[in-house]
Amino acid sequence: MKSAQPRITSNSVAKAAGVSQSTVSLVMSGKAEGRVSDTVRDHVMAVARKLGYRPNATARMLRTGVLNILALAVPNVRQPFFGEIFLAAEMAARQADHAVVLIDTHNDPQWVDRVVDMVRGRMIAGCIVYAGDSADELKLAEIRDQVLFVEGRDPDTPVDIDLEGGIEAAVEHLTGLGHVRIGYLGADYPKATFQKRFDCFLKRIRARGLEFRPEWHSKATFEIEASTSGADALVRQPEITAVICDDDLLAAGVYRAARQRMRVIPRDLSVVGFNDIELARMLSPELTTLAIPAERIAQAAVRKLLEKLKDLTSVQAPYKAGLELKIRASTRSPAR
Amino acid sequence: MKSAQPRITSNSVAKAAGVSQSTVSLVMSGKAEGRVSDTVRDHVMAVARKLGYRPNATARMLRTGVLNILALAVPNVRQPFFGEIFLAAEMAARQADHAVVLIDTHNDPQWVDRVVDMVRGRMIAGCIVYAGDSADELKLAEIRDQVLFVEGRDPDTPVDIDLEGGIEAAVEHLTGLGHVRIGYLGADYPKATFQKRFDCFLKRIRARGLEFRPEWHSKATFEIEASTSGADALVRQPEITAVICDDDLLAAGVYRAARQRMRVIPRDLSVVGFNDIELARMLSPELTTLAIPAERIAQAAVRKLLEKLKDLTSVQAPYKAGLELKIRASTRSPAR
DNA sequence: CTGAAAGCGCTTACAG
């Protein structure tokens, strides 16, 4: 059996220091100022350090009712983009003295129920939901006061990206190069953000007075085989001279399909991605792509969630992050 | 201010159901069998559901002393490989009714202190440390009973990969193709696993009676520019006909450097990676690489940590995961 | 400045 660990509590520290337990608590929580003499405070701190005492976070939470754990739910942890989102969110949360529990929604069909359980069961204070499915967002209504959506369904999603502006920049870039028959490779996931992206694209195409045929639209999931075959549906149509993708991972599928069809990027086909993960610069030629400012988005999400948890009535303007079109070597004028 | 939330506790449920608080507790914790009549149990469950009651996890933890949160410390969350590790660990932990807090050690120089604080402060039950730096492993000695190392410094790391076997397979594959001057692109991070990898490589080269010159060894971090220039130090030496890399991300640098030097893979240069992340199949040509069974490793780590936490004295044989050489299009016989 | 005491919401002997 497990050897008996000598549990060090505020009580044992008090005993060892020859003071009351309340005094230890005051000192350890940094509220000694004006309530405990400097001599006693220093003595208690010394004893606590010597014993290796740390206040029991569970007891503190129970007593104060203040939780300092947040959850972050993202579609797929294996995607480097969400790694970046987590990293920035964790750092922002840490600075506000909070820990972050990461949830992979793709991987756990029960995730909504678990989040609701965790919030109601006081395990976590709240949850940031990045690009949740529409159905998920609905089920989260039960704890809406503890949830903050990023790239969500609602037009006023508290933290969102400027899809209109980004897609416009991408389309203008391609039309500026002379492309008139542009294909669209969408992400085959039931997320509002992908629906919106395609809508913005269509709107720009129409505004430009360009043609768009249904067969120039394909969808695929992000696994490499799936994205390759989804891309091939576009690549095999020689009249398409450029493709815009919902994600850099889909662009990788376009590269693969193009190679198989002997179409050279960018000579025979221009490609634009979405996200600007490091892969974009590992591909050859380097990928032109819409960069999402992951760090700013994650910071805004944490800040807004913490504000919401502190003060439900505070009305905040949504944060809309601008996208930057990184022009690299995968786009150029179509061959005549 | 925040609107008053009507807190639902076992007490309020008891009142609403007309039973004692202990009865509610028994029912909710699933210990009603033989202690509470079925009628009362069903009634309590119905009332609890109607009120949306969830037992307060914090109170339960404080009372039972049982924590169900683990931490997982990995070098860099943005690397898809660690996304996979997290995913599998989270799933295994969830099945054992535990949550996982993810820590990015690369990103937080204070991470060791935080983990120690969390363990001693009873926020987490224990921590899995994946490829910690040697210095970190030393500082974690204070909570060694709550820590489990993966790919660690210790020769008996409880969960490790079979580097010897893997590197041997890679070297044998290349020598079998006829390569005799093989370069090594190492990861420039102070981790024991990378030191071991190179040592295994050298050992195999020597066992084969092959030459190895110091300038055939280069090191780089994983950012694309860094790996490209680190790779270039090898690629620019025409006598090197093959390169083994500590990571697929480094292999991407070799591809980039080779392109710049006009050396065609695999005609002029064979490349072997490490990890088999999805990138390996996005590169062109597809990358031959040593696959690490991330899922099995993560599962073993969670299982072993939970066992250790339950029973300190149980002695377990280390788990050593075999590596599989995935032979793809980036390796072939050297041109004469 | 210091300490005794109540209570956060549970679980778990214990008594009936």
Place this chain on the structure above:
DNA sequence: CTGAAAGCGCTTACAG
């Protein structure tokens, strides 16, 4: 089968 009570380790009025 059911309930009253103690106690997990803190924080925070309250009294002195």
